[in-house]
Amino acid sequence: MKQLVFVVEDEFDVCELAQQHLEEAGYTVRTFSTAHIIREAENRRPSLMLIALMMPDGNGFDLCRRIRDSRILATTPVIFLIPQTSEHHRAFALESGADDCIIKPFSPRELVARVQAVLRRFNAASGRHPMETAELVIDSLAMKVSVRGSEVPTTSLEFRLIEYLARHRGQVFTRDLLLDAVWGDMEFVTPRSVDACIRRVRGKIEPDRTTPTYLKTIRGVGYRLDAAATWRLSSADPCNCFACTSSTRAAKVAHPPDHRRRSSSQA
DSSP: OOOEEEEEOSOHHHHHHHHHHHHHTTOEEEEESSSOOHHHHHHHOOSEEEEESEETTEEHHHHHHHHHHOTTTTTOOEEEEEEGGGGGGHHHHHHTTOSEEEEESOOHHHHHHHHHHHHHHHHHHHTOOGGGGSSEEEETTTTEEEETTEEEOOOHHHHHHHHHHHHTTTOOBOHHHHIIIIITTOSSOOHHHHHHHHHHHHHHHOSOTTSOSSEEEETTTEEEEOSOEEEEEOTTOOOOSTTTOHHHHHHHHHSOOOOTTOOTTOO
């Protein structure tokens, strides 16, 4: 399960270096060149944030204080990226709520090591398992879904849709492909049944259903799930769906499904 790291830094070279080496170490990384990232962070809930001392539209001290004042982000680990010429600000950074500081320029090895060390300390202090940092935790055997640490009720159909999309995170699916994968041979359903189920799922997993951050609509194509997920049980179970079997996928293209027999009486 990849943990999400926010890099808030207006120096392109620093962002590029941090992103490259953290991703190589197994993290998911998002970079920002603005200090106005609180709402995005509250929506995405990163596991850790690397923030610069100064940015064009703000400074790291104020941003760190806003992070600590946020009900959602208050415990998120923060590491400051401090220029060597401003090393005397290290104490101010720690006083504002930072967990550690890295002096620029830094070595990629040091960056990764410090991020890993801070996350280890945080998880040990809070008693959290890495699984609990996922946006979605899926229990396949019990058919339960937890979102940002809280279990949400789902119908069996909603659960199958969430689990299927989570197993293929980042992949775009048309309505017809989702019908085949999730609804299977159910009678009297149409591609609009997918839209209805997507709306219900969004109402249960999205921080704000009006601006989805997890379950995205790809206009003119279909849907994609971007939320990070992990499995409480059977996480290594193989998925033998058409999306994971190239020969089956090729067959679907050669012989597209015919949904004309389905009606909209069931969603």
